[in-house]
Amino acid sequence: MRTLFAGVLFALVLPLSSAQAQTVAPPTDAALRASYAPIVEEAAPAVVNVFSERTVQTRARSMFDDPFFRDFFGDRGLGGRTRERVERSLGSGVIVDPEGVIVTNNHVVDGATAIRVVLADRREFDAEVVLADQQTDLAILRIDAEGLPALPFADSDAAEVGDVVLAIGNPFGVGQTVTSGIVSAVSRSAAGASDYQFFIQTDAAINPGNSGGALVDASGALLGVNTAIYSRSGGSNGIGFAIPGNLVRRVVASAEGGEAVVRRPWLGVQATAIDARIASALGLDRPRGALVTAVYPDGPADKAGLEEGDVVLAVADQDVFEPEALRYRPATLDPGSKAKLSILRDGKARDLTATLAFPPDRPDADERRLTGQQPLSGATVANLSPALAESLGRDPFETGVVVTDTEPGSYAARYGIGRGVVVLGVNGEETDDTKALERALAQPARLYALTLRTQDGRVTTLRVGR
Template sequence: MTRLTVLATAAALALVSAAPAVAQAPRQAPATRAEVQLSFAPVVRRAAPAVVNVYGSRVEQVQAHPFFDDPIFRRFFGDRGGQGRQGGPQRAEVARSLGSGVIVERSGLVITNNHVVENMTEVKVALADRREFEVDIVLRDPRTDLAVLRLKSPPSDLATIEIGDSDALEVGDLVLAIGNPFGVGQTVTQGIVSALARTQVGVADYQSFVQTDAAINPGNSGGALVDMSGRLIGVNTAIFSRSGGSHGIGFAIPTALVRLVVESAKAGSQTVRRPWFGGRLQNVTADVAESLRLARPTGALVVSVVPNSPAARAGLRAGDLITAVDNQAVEDPDGFGYRFGVKPIGGMASIAVTRNGRALVVPVALEPAPPGGQDAITITGPSPFAGARVATLAPGMADELRVSHRSDGVVVMAVEPNSAAAQVGLQPGDVVVGVNGREIAKPDDLREVTAQRSRLWRFQIDRGGQIISSMLGG
């Protein structure tokens, strides 16, 4: 080693030794009583009084003995008058549901999940202080899995919760879930926002859920997800679990959707008025992204546009790629449905589109779909369609029944319980395409072709874009 090298090495070592060491904060115990008592209790005191328990019940007829479910047993004893469709004596049984809800208005408005009160004929709520009240069901919205209840005699000291802005949430924010899991009583769990804009959860049509690791269990449905200011930022609705218990993956409906449903209820509407887009969308796959020369597969691709719809009048066309709504990014068709669907009726929405590699911003009118169902009829007579209420498929009905993949045909709007149509498995949203070789274009076509008995029924049903062909004996 040369003298010069030795001097350089010594100088470097001197510089290192002279550099100040990186200071590390000393670990220490809490120094004050306030630091020891850091707690979520103030948030809970603010929010918990507005969270209620929701109890639903209905009376249904069931077989008095399980033997009567056995077809061999029924063969010997047969159906007897007044003993029910399946034979054998029946008894009344009370079916019950249990969930949670959140008081959002001093007038007594309570928001909960639709599946908590679905098919229930009597619903009550119990406040946090155990007072119970009967309620009216003001609005049900299966598409968002939300329902609005109203206390029949709300007290003057009714606690409410402030509705916060779910769009302001960030992953990592602290949240509390408040509800009544397993019916044990009001319970609070703590966690963080695990993810935002979760789709493909499968519990509602408008999907952009807040995901949280705060423990959510059966009975929490309809309860509150609150931020650290005690504001409602989501309604707990589902868990991802193989055992029925919480595995740290829970989902809440964001308050952007909650506001839409609450405002519809306050306006006296029994349904939620949503803007109609009028276009069919699909996911962008890796192959589609490559063909469009996209850096990654994202956005909602326009497949078709309904004539004279808001999308058509805005100039949108097949092949357009929707990337944002009012400057809020769209990752997939579910994301677009949420962003566009929560907009209030009236005015315009700015839709960011990529067309042939060019970026465009297209204004789309926010207006409801044209009404349909004016020609609805209920099919009677000796056919498999007896008990089905059908109508010409109008654009508004296609959107509401989620059959926007087609704009023609006769759609099943409702099916009477225990009817022939129910027994063959017809469902709301099914589109009747043909019966016994005859094309069905309007309700009268179906009524005429089913008015006479037939030894054999052949029919085609469009269900979710798939044609189902069936054959039944008359």
């Protein structure tokens, strides 16, 4: 991509003096020609196309789908005939290690039965998923190749609004494409594309197929991984979002360290946003920081001395403007590292130091597969701990019994009870742990009333008759 800056010359009414004439020089060739080609030449070879296939089973409709017949035959006819069809999707990826390590979006390869990676030089390789992280919408792939071009990581915390960036990917499958723009916003938390809602916003054109591609800075380093757009039409409207490189780096490190699941350090704190009203009550000059509403006992924040009612203004010297920062900032750092917390308590500023650690895995999960003639049959459930809650994208302070898996075609699957749903009670009896849930479901009943908390936090009651 090449951008030319042409100067426009205007004739002046008044003649120039000889002295003035001597100071007017024609534009230099460098001034007339400005190009991103050197950056693209360095970065583009490390951006790949990712083709994935997944097999989807669909159930053929039958008369048993009609409620009239179900009144007579119940759920016995719901099995039906199933058909298989293959879905294909296209995305992009970035080589981050010369030994064949590639990062892409999880939604590009989620559920894939076959993944094919095509390099910029047109070589093709089969790829395997080394690690999939739904919380950040990142997946790490590996191909059997060596000596590949790879992008170094930029410090995404140093990105500033107005910085020039390039988006490289394969939009609409037309082939590798480069678009230019600037950083429109940093620390954007409203995109909703992952559980770690902390994105770099850019106006560089990003379209379907760009997912998993590179957002590079002016030095050609990986500033972020393109993941989502805001669009009413499905095309680029100049509002794109990229997962910051510092968070990507942490997921890549987990994969290269042999971790099957990404474990992220935490502070162990709950907080709420500060609006103008709260800021005025706290004596702040403007809305900023995050107001602490709860501190997990013996967690890093608790051990550092953070208290309910404190206002966290910065974490690791990075300003805080919304509660999401208290989750995002520690997630980019290594466990055991120390993070400075700049806080406001009783109107006075002070600094604390928190030693970051992984969320605890207490209580024990006690995972169980539920069976029998009851609506949760086919579901695997476990006791919630902060570690399990984090991996499921739930509130780490939440307790109870959570569904970790659902067998396709089971009763639980038919009733829409999937991974991440918390079971609060059965027929009015609270279920604090898996043992209590299994006991409650073992009681004979013609009608089951399940109290559930969905992924979005809503509490609902599901009534199922036998």
